[in-house]
Amino acid sequence: MSNDSQNFKVLIIGGGAAGISVAARLRKKLPSGSIAVVDPARKHHYQPLWTLVGGGVCNKEITERDEASVIPAGVVWIQEGAKSFDPAANRVELQSGKVVGYEQLVVCPGIQLDWSKVEGLAGNLGKHGICSNYAYDTVQDTWPTIQGTRSGKALFTHPSTPIKCGGAPQKIMYLAEEAFRKAGVRSGLDIHFYSGMPESFTVPHYARVLDKCMDDRSITPHYKRDLIAIDAPNRKATFACLDKEGETETVEYSMIHVTPPMSAPDFIKRSPLAGSAGWVEVDKGTCQHTRFPNVFALGDASNLPTSKTGAAIRKQAPVVAANVLAVLEGKQPAAKYDGYTSCPLVTGYGKLILAEFDYDKNLAETFWFDQSKERWSMYQLKRHILPMLYWQGMLKGRA
Numbered sequence: 001m002s003n004d005s006q007n008f009k010v011l012i013i014g015g016g017a018a019g020i021s022v023a024a025r026l027r028k029k030l031p032s033g034s035i036a037v038v039d040p041a042r043k044h045h046y047q048p049l050w051t052l053v054g055g056g057v058c059n060k061e062i063t064e065r066d067e068a069s070v071i072p073a074g075v076v077w078i079q080e081g082a083k084s085f086d087p088a089a090n091r092v093e094l095q096s097g098k099v100v101g102y103e104q105l106v107v108c109p110g111i112q113l114d115w116s117k118v119e120g121l122a123g124n125l126g127k128h129g130i131c132s133n134y135a136y137d138t139v140q141d142t143w144p145t146i147q148g149t150r151s152g153k154a155l156f157t158h159p160s161t162p163i164k165c166g167g168a169p170q171k172i173m174y175l176a177e178e179a180f181r182k183a184g185v186r187s188g189l190d191i192h193f194y195s196g197m198p199e200s201f202t203v204p205h206y207a208r209v210l211d212k213c214m215d216d217r218s219i220t221p222h223y224k225r226d227l228i229a230i231d232a233p234n235r236k237a238t239f240a241c242l243d244k245e246g247e248t249e250t251v252e253y254s255m256i257h258v259t260p261p262m263s264a265p266d267f268i269k270r271s272p273l274a275g276s277a278g279w280v281e282v283d284k285g286t287c288q289h290t291r292f293p294n295v296f297a298l299g300d301a302s303n304l305p306t307s308k309t310g311a312a313i314r315k316q317a318p319v320v321a322a323n324v325l326a327v328l329e330g331k332q333p334a335a336k337y338d339g340y341t342s343c344p345l346v347t348g349y350g351k352l353i354l355a356e357f358d359y360d361k362n363l364a365e366t367f368w369f370d371q372s373k374e375r376w377s378m379y380q381l382k383r384h385i386l387p388m389l390y391w392q393g394m395l396k397g398r399a
Contacts, residue, residue: 017041160196
C-alpha cells in the first residue's frame, strides 16, 4: 500500500442517512479516529419532506444542512467519492487515486438517479410542464408547475426499476389533485398515473386503499407502462408497454411529474461487491456480504429485498453496527433485520396512510388503530415528528 494511504478500523462509503446512522452507533463503541466516512457531498438532505416541498407546504431549504454538521465527533470525514473496491486486499481507491485501507467496510452510497434513460428529459426539468420531486435541484419547480396547470392532462410516472420511497410518485399526484380542486380547475383536468409496476402498491392491504383513492378522485391508472422519452417542446410523453413487447404509447400532457429510473451507483455496479443486478450482495438478515465477511451494506445500494426508505435504514443501521462490532471481536454476526420498512403515504393535505410491513409483506404497524385509513394525526407525524426524529435521533445513533 502506498505511503500516503490511511487505514481505519471501519470505513463507511456514503454519508447519507445510512452511513451517518451507522457511524454514530459505532462511534459509541470505537475510539476517535478509527472510523471514516467517505462522501464528497457538502450538504445533507432530509429527502422525505420533498413531497411536501413539491406540494407547496414548505420550502426546500428546511431539508438541507451542512454535511459537516452531521458527521459524528471523532469520525473522520474523507470528502471525496469512492472509485473502486479491492475487497481481497481490504482497500478502496478514491476518485483522487488515494487508497484507503480498512478492517471492516460498510457500503451505503445511496441510489443513482438515471435521468438520461428517459430520452429528451435532460435539460428540460422545470420547463415545458416537466417537474420532479426527486432531487434537491429540481423539487422547487413542482409547485409552480402544479399552480400553472389549468387544463389538459396531468401525468405522474413511476418507473419499473426499484426506486427510493416507492410511494412518492403517488403522493405528489394526490396533493396536485387536491390543489387543482382548491384552485377550481379540476373539472378541466384529466389525471393519469403511469407506472411500470403491475399494481399500485406491493402490499395488498394498502394497495386496496390507494386503488380506492384513485377511483374516488377520478385518477386513471395505467400499469406496466414505463416512461422512455419526452418530446418536451410538444409536450408529449412516450411509454414502453411492458405487457406488449415492442409496443409504445405516446400521450400529450399539460404537466408531467417524472420519477426517473434508478439503479445502483455505477462504481458499485462495476465492483466485485455487486451481484448480477448491480446492487451490493448481502445476506438479507445480517446485511453481511455473501462473499466478503468483513463487508456489510445497507440502504438503497444494497440488494436487501425491501422498499428503499429511510424507515428501512433506521432498522438496518443498528443491525449493521452490532454485526460489524461482532466481527471485529471475532464473533459471528447475530443481529437480524426482518425487512421492516415504512411508507408514509400522503393522500392529501392533512391526510396520510402509514404503511408499515416486513419482507413477507406482513403488516408491522406501530399503532393500535387501522393505519390503512387516511389520518390527520399521521400527516402531522410526517410533517413535524419524523424530521425531528431523523436529525436528533437517527443521525445521532439514538433512534
